Amino acid sequence: MKTPRCFNGALPPTPESFHRAVVRALQKTEEEPMKKRTVRVSIVAAVLAAILLVGTALAVGSHLGILEFLGQTGRVTPAGETPDIERPGTAVSNGKYTLTVCEGYCAGDTANILVEVARSKEPFAPGEIPFWGPSVKAGADDDLPCEHEERWIDGKIYYYFVCALPDGAAEALTLYIESPFTDEPVPVPLSKRPESASADVAAGDRTIDGAGITFDGISLSRTALDIALTLTYSVDRSAIRAPELPSPNLAYFTGGDGVYHMNPDCLAIVGDARPCPFDEIAGGMRSCSLPGCSFFTEPFSAGEVGFVFELVDAQGDVLETGGLDSGLLLEDGRYRETLLIRSEAIPESFRIRAFDCWTKYRWRDTVEVSATEIVP
Amino acid sequence: MTNREFQARVLGCERRLYGVAYMLLNSAADCEDAVQEALLRAWRRLPSLREEAYFETWLARIVINECKQLMRKRVRRAESPLPETLPAPPPPNPELYRALRALDARHRIVLTLKYVDGYGVAEIARILRVPQGTVASRLSRARKMLKDRLEGGDINENTPLL
Secondary structure, three states: OOOOHHHHHHOOOOOHHHHHHHHHHHHHHHHHOOOOOOOOOOHHHHHHHHHHHHHHHHHHHHHHHHHHHHHOOOOOOOOOOOOOOOOOOEEEOOOOOEEEEEEEEEEEEHHHHEEEEEEOOOOOOOOOOOOOOOEEEEEEOOOEEEEEEEEEEOOEEEEEEEEEEEEOOOOOOEEEEOOOOOOOOOEEEEEEOHHHHEEEOOOOOEEOOOOOOOEEEEEEEEEEEEEEEEEEEEEEEHHHOOOOOOOOOOEEEOOEEEEEEEEOOOOOOOOOOOOOOEEEEOEEEEOOOOOOOOOEOOOOOOOOOOOEEEEEEOOOEEOEEOOOOOOEEEOOOEEEEHHHHHHOOOOOOOEEEEEEEEOOOOOOOOOEEEEOOOOO | OOOOHHHHHHOOOHHHHHHHHHHHHOOOOHHHHHHHHHHHHHHHHHHHHOOOHHHHHHHHHHHHHHHHHHHHHHHOOOOOOOOOOOOOOOOOOHHHHHHHHOOOHHHHHHHHHHHHHOHHHHHHHHOOOOOOOHHHHHHHHHHHHHHHHHHHHOOOOOOOOO
C-alpha cells in the first residue's frame, strides 16, 4: 500500500473500555466541585528552597572567588567566539541527568534561555531527543508561550528557548524549567542582556512585497551557541498575494486551483508541463497518483501561517540557519522570529527571503541587510 | 457551563481525545489513565476557560499535557506502558499506522490532529500552544517524512511500534 485513502484507517477503533473509562471519570466530576486556581504548595516550597540554595551558593561562591571559574567552564561556544553574555550557571542533578542553565536573559519583551542536559550513565546518541523535554513556566501551571530549538552536540542536548514575556513583566523576573530531567522545577533568574551583545542592523526596504510582511526591527546578537538574527514584523493579511518566484528547492507548476510543488526526482513530471493527476485524501490534502511523485500537495492559501525565512548572501548562497520554526505571536499582534545562523562570522550583508511553506514558492526578497559586527 | 453540558461536550469529542492519546502513548490502558486524569483536571479548572468556543481545543491540550506527564513518569521510573487488559483492536490500515508511529512525537501529533482529528491549523496552534506558522511548517515537514517512510518501503509488519 503506497497511498493512504483515508487517515482514519491509521487508528484502531475506540475500544469500549475507553468509553467506560470516560464515563467513570465524568461520573466523578459530578461529585467534585470546580476549583479556583491555586499555587501548589510543593512548587512554592521547591522555589523557596531553590532561591535559598542559589542565594547561599552565590554568597559562598562570591566569597571564594569561584563564580568566575564556573562562569568560564559553563560556556559552550564555537571556537574563537567570546560572547559577552552573563551565565547563571545553575546546574541541577538528580543522579541520572544534569541540567545546566547556560544562559538566561531578557531582551525587551522576550526571554532567551539556553539549557544543557547531560546524562550521567552514557551520552545521548545523535537524534535521541525526547519529546517530553523541558518547558518554561512563569509559575505553577503557567506555561509561557515559547519557541524552542533542540540540538544534539557531543552527547549532550541543548534546548534554546525564546519566550514572549507577559505585558508588564518585572525586569528581575525568575522563570522555571520543568522537565523530566530534574525532580523539581529549576529556577532561572533572568538578567538583562548586555547592550554589547546585540546590535540593531540597517535594513533597506523593510517590507517583503506580496507577503504582507513589514519589519519593525532587525537585530543580531550572539548566543552561547550561534549568532541570532531577530526579526520583529507584522503581517497585513489583505496584502498577501500568491508568491510568484520559483525556489531552487523543488520543481513547481501551476494548474487547476492552485500552485503545487513537485518532487524534482519525479521523472514523470520534470520537463513535462502536464499537471500530475491528484486524488483527494482528506481535508484538502491530495496525493499524486503517478509513481514516484510528490506524495502530498495543498493549494496556496493566503494567510500568515506558513512563512519560512531564508537568508541569502551576496553570492546567492543560502546561509545555514537553524531552528526556531517561526515567529512568536506577541501580545500586540506582531511576530518575533529568531533565526540561528550557524556560522562563525557574520556576513557583511545578506538578503531576507520569505517563502510559503506549503507551496515553497517564494516572494521577492526586497530586504537587504547590512550587518554591523557586534562587539565580541 | 454546567456539569451536564461539560459531560455532553466531552462525549462529543471522545473519539478525537482517544486518537490524540493513542498516537502519543500507544497503549489503550495508558490512554484510559491519561484521559481520566485529564477530564478530572479539566473539570476542576473549568473556570479558567475564558471562551467556551475553545472548549475542545482546551481539553485536547490538557489531554496532551497529561500524556506528556505519563511519558515523563515512565522516563523517570523507567516504567513500561501499562499492561493491556484487552489487546487494542488492530488499525484498519496498519501500514499507515506504523508509518505515523515511526515519526517522532512532535511531527506525529500535528499530523494526527490535522488529518485524523480534523482540526484546523489555528486550532492545532491553540492546542499545542505554538504559533500557527510553527504548526504549518511542522505539518509540511511531517508530510515529507511520512511520504519518505511510505515510499521508502522501510515500514512493514516487523517494524516495531515505538
